[in-house]
Amino acid sequence: MITFDRVTFTYHGAARPALSGVDLRIGEGELCLVAGRTGVGKSTLLRAVNGLVPRFTGGRLSGRVAVAGTGTEERSPQEFAALVGVVGQDPLAGFVTDTVEEELAYGMEQLAIAPDTMRKRVEETIDLLGIADLRHRPLRTLSGGQQQRVAIGSVLTTHPAVLVLDEPTSALDPTAAEEVLAAVLRLVHDLGTTVLIAEHRMERVLQYADRLLHLPGDGTVRDGAPAEVIAGVDVAPPVVHLGRVAGWDPLPLSVRDARRHAPALRERLAARVPPPARSAAEDAEEAEPTLRARRITVVHGPTVAVREVALALRPGEVTALMGRNGSGKSSLLWALQGSGPRRSGTVDVAGDDPGKLPAHRARSLVGLVPQSAADLLHLRTVAAECAQADRESDAAPGTCRALLDAIAPGVGDGGHPRDLSEGQRLALVLAVQLTAAPRVMLLDEPTRGLDHHAKRAFARVVRELAERGGSVLIATHDVEFVAATADRVAVMAEGELVADGPTADVVCSSPAFAPQVAKVLRPQPWLTPEQVERALAVPESAR
């Protein structure tokens, strides 16, 4: 269905090709997962399928990309609309109209499909994706998962033979991600659509993939059955990692595969207990909280975003704030920092209420890295941003730069902040906020857009912050990140705090929030493959 013939592509002015000598034959009805670190050319590969690369991006492409026999050099991306459906990373940015039904019809209108057929297909697509109750809704009012499903629906109505999805579940909570993937699977099974998915959260997609395309970073593509390719991949979901630790062969790709091997491993682990969450967390129980919030209520117009939430953050503790999209996590963070609206309730940080202080004093008590971190950056170079941060915080010159080097070594002074990778930009914003030396740091969805390596590096930074006596509160959907990093988990639903306790207790008791390792080794409370690895490394007799 899709063929790449010795495709080499170089961006304008780039020293090395983004893709070099790529040869691929992807058959009809295959679900291919494209994996690799940020910046290795996953998006380039996906966008080459319908000719957006090179027609939209510039650069030099040699070799031939063809879909169903038609080469991208012959026709423009517009003419490929009937053949290839492309859904970008941010579905909202790609919407042309403003209600669900019109968006579904838009592509068909462009292709001059007869009105009767259009009507029928819209109804079919609505049923296929389970969005019947949304049909008249304005697109901007939908949740992330709903938007993603509508975006997929809007390209499906033209009955494309190939569906290309770039990070479809990265921004979604676990349940919404399941919904989207279930819809995609139905297409593969019922319509025989060929699907190409790039996804950082491999653990969500790997088990469904027929094929894995791994981009190691030198422009080449390794391609094969997931079980074979995954063995040599540096980024792997926890369940694969666990398989390696336990020495299973073939490596399990899904929780279901792994559970078949699990009894033996559980037996080996039976005599051991997971290490106590963190030693620091235990001391923390007695320590005076760095931030204590009482009865926080936030309203946006008629909707109550946060309802009478009480929360205490202790020194040395990393707390994760979880809950589905729109459950009030961001509103709570903004209210705690003092910059967002707060209807009632009190926040106490070292005797002061940040909401009642001027902005520059509030940020020296509580720092916040918002979801769109780039909003904080507006200067032309990294050095200028750092200097500005020192001035803003009345810190000694060089403070911000030193922090940045500690968090992410090797970020050049002269680079434009927009040109940094997601991980580097996050590091820069975090450094800017830490320059004010707040004891409490709030992070809103920081791991969105980070690959496994960047995430691991970021987890280390967060732990260090806590070990130096700070408190960190992270709003996130990333179950595996939480399992590896957080001491405590608080879960929000409809603006209320529904659970608050040690990570192992909270995540293991809920199927939606349980990390893969916990699902495999249930009922034993193991959370990460690293824990298991360490436990197995200690000989039985030594205990």
Next chain:
Amino acid sequence: MTAARRPARPLARTLHPGAWWLWALAMAVAASRTTNPVILALLLAAVGCVVVRRRTDAPWALSFRMYLVFGAVIVVTRVLFRVVFGGGRGETILFTLPEIPLPDAARGIRLLGPVAADEVLGGLYDGLQLATMVICVGAANALANPKRMLKAMPGALHEVGTSVVVALTVAPQLIESAQRVRRARRLRGGREKGRKALHGILIPVLEDALERSLALAAAMASRGYGRIGATPPRARFAVGALVIGGLLGMAAGLYGLLDAAAPRHLGTPLLLGGVAVAVAGFALGGRRVRRTGYRPDRWRPGELVTVASGAAAAAVMVLATRVDPADLYPSLTPLAWPQAAPLPVLAVLLGLLPAVLAPGPPSTPSRETVA
């Protein structure tokens, strides 16, 4: 077979936006033919009644109140102008304000001074006429979904229509991202003032907007927007020239028709000519564009009745100007009580018909579910 009884009321649905626009413009034409406050007030009541009975609860439908306020402002300013700049020409002096003497250079202009009833009424009548016409346009805005209107545009203008729709969605997005960035500035202390603070907001907002428009352009292209097939450039140029020429002709013709003082030959013939040229252009362009519309609004009896009622109201009013202009332009010297003659009242009643005959709005805020 027994004859089925006609249902008492037409099924609820949204009307073709073009029908509402034609009806409202016809009502504006009717209003332009009279300064009689009684007739104008009746006309306003009729338009208001139709709007209240036939509008949906969509956001744009709430704009009607704004137009009413705007109309009131027009009337008040017209009267105030007459009072401030020499309202004394007339028999019946209502009251006298202290006059402000002006230098010789401004002779002929008088500030304040005596205020005559004739002048005040003249201002009121003029203002009311203009306000009524503006409110008629407001009625069209309240009744017709602006986006459906753009969709109903001929094929040749499809691309332009899409751009306008996109532009309409970009504006709220810009406001949203400006608010977001402003809030984010507070996180960095937000102590800069003036140019620097503006810089801190503007740069991220513009960068954001640029990134989003690139993403949107790529998304639209990969969904087939701007497929041209094989249209030679000369044909495209011909379509553009015809359409724009036709629209200019229509504008000039409308002006001739609405302004009673304009030369007669500027009116109807130019309007019809313009329409013909524009239609030719659209037809030519539309033939080359391969595109369809989803659930297009079609012209059905409800639409025709609405347009016909507006057209009839305008026609009767024009007829009334021929028969008895004195009723439509009440005399100011000598002052006379405005009369409501049967013919203009009939015109207003004709314009009121859609309040009863046009299909009502669907009960949900969304579009109708019956095609």
